[in-house]
Amino acid sequence: MKGLFSWLENRTGIGAITKEALFERVPGGARWRYVWGSTLTFAIMVQFITGVFLWMAYSPSASTAWESVYYIQNELTFGWILRGIHHWTAQIMVVLLVLHLVQVVIDSAYRAPREFNFWFGVIMLFITLATSLTGYLLPWDQKGFWATKVATNLAGVVPLIGDDLQRVVIGGADYGHHTLTRFFALHAGVLPAALIALIGVHIYLFRRHGITEAKPATRVGALYYWYLLAVGSAGLAVAAYLFRNSNPSWVLWVPSLLAAGVIVRIVFLHLRGKDDNSARRPKRDGMFWPDQIFRDAIVCFAVLGAVLFFVFWKGTELTSPADPSQPYNAARPDWYFMSLFLMLKFELFQGEFGLVLGAIIVPGILSSMLFMMPLIGLKKVGHWVNVVLLYVLIGGFVVLTVMAFKKDASDPAYIADVNKAHEQAERVNELIEFNDGIPPEGALSLLYSDPLTQGPRLFATNCASCHAYGYDDGGNALDGTNKKLSDKQSAPNLKGVGSREWISKVLTVEHYGSDEFFGNTNFKEGKMLEFLVDTELEEEDVTGLAAALSSEAKLKSQSDIDNKDLELIANGFEWMGEDELACVDCHKVKGEGGKKGPDLTAYMSRQWLVDFIGNSSHERFYGDDNDRMPNFLDAVSTEGEIKQGKLDQKSVELIVDWLRGEYVDK
Amino acid sequence: MNESLSSEPIEPDDPERRQFLEKTVSIVLGGAMVSVPVGAGIATLLAPLSSDKGGSLKVRLASIEDLPSDGTPKLYQVVAEKKDAWTKYPNKPIGSVFLRRIDESKVVAFNSSCPHAGCSVDIDSDGSAFFCPCHASSFDFDGITQGKSVSPRGLDELEVDPDLLDKGEVWVTFVKFKAGVADKVEV
Numbered sequence: 001m002k003g004l005f006s007w008l009e010n011r012t013g014i015g016a017i018t019k020e021a022l023f024e025r026v027p028g029g030a031r032w033r034y035v036w037g038s039t040l041t042f043a044i045m046v047q048f049i050t051g052v053f054l055w056m057a058y059s060p061s062a063s064t065a066w067e068s069v070y071y072i073q074n075e076l077t078f079g080w081i082l083r084g085i086h087h088w089t090a091q092i093m094v095v096l097l098v099l100h101l102v103q104v105v106i107d108s109a110y111r112a113p114r115e116f117n118f119w120f121g122v123i124m125l126f127i128t129l130a131t132s133l134t135g136y137l138l139p140w141d142q143k144g145f146w147a148t149k150v151a152t153n154l155a156g157v158v159p160l161i162g163d164d165l166q167r168v169v170i171g172g173a174d175y176g177h178h179t180l181t182r183f184f185a186l187h188a189g190v191l192p193a194a195l196i197a198l199i200g201v202h203i204y205l206f207r208r209h210g211i212t213e214a215k216p217a218t219r220v221g222a223l224y225y226w227y228l229l230a231v232g233s234a235g236l237a238v239a240a241y242l243f244r245n246s247n248p249s250w251v252l253w254v255p256s257l258l259a260a261g262v263i264v265r266i267v268f269l270h271l272r273g274k275d276d277n278s279a280r281r282p283k284r285d286g287m288f289w290p291d292q293i294f295r296d297a298i299v300c301f302a303v304l305g306a307v308l309f310f311v312f313w314k315g316t317e318l319t320s321p322a323d324p325s326q327p328y329n330a331a332r333p334d335w336y337f338m339s340l341f342l343m344l345k346f347e348l349f350q351g352e353f354g355l356v357l358g359a360i361i362v363p364g365i366l367s368s369m370l371f372m373m374p375l376i377g378l379k380k381v382g383h384w385v386n387v388v389l390l391y392v393l394i395g396g397f398v399v400l401t402v403m404a405f406k407k408d409a410s411d412p413a414y415i416a417d418v419n420k421a422h423e424q425a426e427r428v429n430e431l432i433e434f435n436d437g438i439p440p441e442g443a444l445s446l447l448y449s450d451p452l453t454q455g456p457r458l459f460a461t462n463c464a465s466c467h468a469y470g471y472d473d474g475g476n477a478l479d480g481t482n483k484k485l486s487d488k489q490s491a492p493n494l495k496g497v498g499s500r501e502w503i504s505k506v507l508t509v510e511h512y513g514s515d516e517f518f519g520n521t522n523f524k525e526g527k528m529l530e531f532l533v534d535t536e537l538e539e540e541d542v543t544g545l546a547a548a549l550s551s552e553a554k555l556k557s558q559s560d561i562d563n564k565d566l567e568l569i570a571n572g573f574e575w576m577g578e579d580e581l582a583c584v585d586c587h588k589v590k591g592e593g594g595k596k597g598p599d600l601t602a603y604m605s606r607q608w609l610v611d612f613i614g615n616s617s618h619e620r621f622y623g624d625d626n627d628r629m630p631n632f633l634d635a636v637s638t639e640g641e642i643k644q645g646k647l648d649q650k651s652v653e654l655i656v657d658w659l660r661g662e663y664v665d666k
Numbered sequence: 667m668n669e670s671l672s673s674e675p676i677e678p679d680d681p682e683r684r685q686f687l688e689k690t691v692s693i694v695l696g697g698a699m700v701s702v703p704v705g706a707g708i709a710t711l712l713a714p715l716s717s718d719k720g721g722s723l724k725v726r727l728a729s730i731e732d733l734p735s736d737g738t739p740k741l742y743q744v745v746a747e748k749k750d751a752w753t754k755y756p757n758k759p760i761g762s763v764f765l766r767r768i769d770e771s772k773v774v775a776f777n778s779s780c781p782h783a784g785c786s787v788d789i790d791s792d793g794s795a796f797f798c799p800c801h802a803s804s805f806d807f808d809g810i811t812q813g814k815s816v817s818p819r820g821l822d823e824l825e826v827d828p829d830l831l832d833k834g835e836v837w838v839t840f841v842k843f844k845a846g847v848a849d850k851v852e853v
Contacts, residue, residue, distance in 0.1 A: 057710060078710050291685075291688065294689075436749070
């Protein structure tokens with residue numbers, strides 16, 4: 001064993017390197033406050049490991065990216081945990097970065113000769129943020145797609161080179177395959193490689209100069225660290241207080257308890273008449289291994305614990321597949337960009353120059369100030385300027401972030417959009433499960449051929465200017481997407497069309513002539529209403545007729561009662577032919593009868609409705625009596641002219657299937 | 667940074683109990699936290715091991731009149747619904763089958779994939795035998811290796827449904843077999 005080791009050592013020097021790495025002296029002893037660099041190294045390592053495994057399952061193209069992430073999230077064994085760890089570690093990494101930066105600035109670890117290390121650190125901060133930004137797009141879901149679109153549009157406002165820059169970044173004039181391949185290459189290749197190289201330099205320089213030991217000269221100096229910590233945590237608590245109404249209670253309690261804890265500690269140190277242990281210097285030096293690593297390990301373990309907590313408690317979101325034709329207004333960047341996002345809404349940043357100012361100049365100045373810190377901090381007063389500057393920056397960041405979330409939480413339109421997006425994400429999962437897989441064209445095609453998704457949209461844009469689809473509690477007609485109609489409906493309510501209930505209403509005078517049905521059409525003066533007034537149908541007649549007519553629709557929702565009430569249905573058909581009612585004088589029933597009114601053969605069946613919507617002026621339906629109903633499919637008029645339809649066959653079928661309730665449902 | 671690297675550190679001057687405790691805790695926690703992301707990753711990596719086999723699929727390939735009565739084999743493509751990870755292809759070619767009519771009541775079916783290395787077997791130029799262009803294996807029309815063939819076994823015969831054959835329809839149970847071994851092993 002020993003022989004093998006020295007053989008290896010002679011050839012690689014690995015033992016010496018390990019010793020060198022581990023047996024570094026820590027002047028003044030190991031400390032908890034030195035752990036942040038190690039936690040970051042750990043977090044990056046976790047990202048590399050999980051990232052490589054995710055890479056093995058991910059497929060970057062506009063028609064497979066969402067699909068492969070869906071597969072990772074929902075079907076791959078342990079895939080959701082893998083993706084969850086990657087996602088949540090990225091979130092926590094941003095917090096760790098800030099803590100590391102605060103630690104470095106408070107301890108003035110940027111002072112000569114450590115300036116370069118500080119600058120490399122700031123560059124790494126920006127690389128990490130760029131990695132997050134590029135990673136956000138990769139699932140190619142609605143949220144990532146629209147949020148990243150905003151970010152790349154901002155690249156477009158860079159003076160002079162903006163347009164070209166944007167084109168290069170997204171790989172063309174518009175989002176597509178090449179946006180994903182480019183972002184993926186950046187996210188998994190270029191940026192991590194740069195990060196590894198810089199971490200190497202960062203750690204090399206850190207070892208070269210050693211830990212910056214705080215050397216307090218006075219008692220207050222020794223407590224200085226705790227005072228700054230108190231200010232920081234109290235600031236967080238205040239921010240949390242502003243946010244108290246729109247969030248779980250821990251958001252308020254965690255920073256408040258932290259601040260209280262720090263204050264108690266300060267009071268305790270004062271009462272004891274001693275300073276904290278930093279005043280008991282010179283203390284015996286510690287060793288990196290195991291004194292510091294022990295602390296590092298415990299905090300890294302806590303970081304992992306926090307990540308897993310979020311993975312299991314919050315899960316990892318995948319919104320519905322990116323759809324360039326369906327803007328998602330509730331798209332937001334990751335939380336650490338929310339402050340910038342909100343800033344752009346300020347009046348100061350209005351207009352073309354305002355956008356350049358807010359998106360480029362102000363962030364540019366702020367980051368230059370970060371870079372300048374080692375130079376500003378040359379003198380003691382400069383150090384204080386830096387500390388205050390950093391606290392103001394972080395304070396501004398926290399306040400803006402809180403404001404941004406608060407604004408969203410109190411915006412009903414935003415909440416409605418988010419809920420709709422969740423519904424759609426659930427719907428696409430349902431469709432994939434039902435289909436037992438995703439079609440080669442991608443998951444979006446499932447949504448596009450889903451009546452439940454498309455029906456209300458098509459109805460709202462094509463039908464709702466005349467027809468209603470149900471009513472809200474206040475009796476206002478709705479447009480199919482649960483929005484109120486802007487105008488009064490002028491044509492029948494189509495909710496439940498073809499059902500017994502709906503047909504019963506059509507056969508009742510007070511409904512037929514009301515706003516809900518034909519009250520605002522020419523048919524108010526028509527023969528049918530005249531007939532209904534003259535005949536005074538009994539309730540029993542209406543029930544039988546409605547059952548018979550409704551059975552022609554062959555609605556899925558009524559198949560049970562249609563099969564049960566055979567006698568009632570048969571009676572209904574018989575009455576239609578009898579002299580007393582004589583429906584067949586005007587209407588065709590089961591293929592026989594008059595031609596004055598619409599053909600009731602296969603009334604409200606799928607094909608009947610498609611044909612009717614296609615061209616209700618056809619002699620089979622209203623003929624010349626048609627009021628304002630346009631032909632939605634191409635039709636030939638009696639003069640032989642071709643009248644172009646407003647919709648295609650598929651769209652009409654989607655509307656019909658939705659109206660009839662013919663779609664996949666749980 | 668990597669605590670698990672050195673499991674036997676030699677601390678020159680301070681073999682205290684505290685340090686021993688610190689080392690133990692560091693190594694245990696270090697191992698635990700590395701194993702979480704690695705473990706989740708390995709689990710996804712090895713997921714294909716627990717996925718189902720390709721399975722068999724019964725397909726109609728021809729009616730008996732389509733096949734030459736002189737016993738010359740004819741190649742048919744097997745098209746089926748296929749799932750590839752997340753994608754479901756409605757009609758995807760998944761392989762092909764040689765059908766050979768022996769007489770009115772007997773049809774033989776061979777998977778056209780060569781049992782040697784999985785190349786696609788053809789009929790040789792003079793039309794007298796099956797021939798694999800990759801490594802020159804040759805099989806007679808009964809599927810048995812002939813000449814200096816490198817294939818470890820003859821062509822894989824597939825099951826033809828006898829009842830449906832009586833009605834003139836050729837239905838074959840399509841199965842894929844492992845290449846390169848002497849026994850017929852389903853994959």
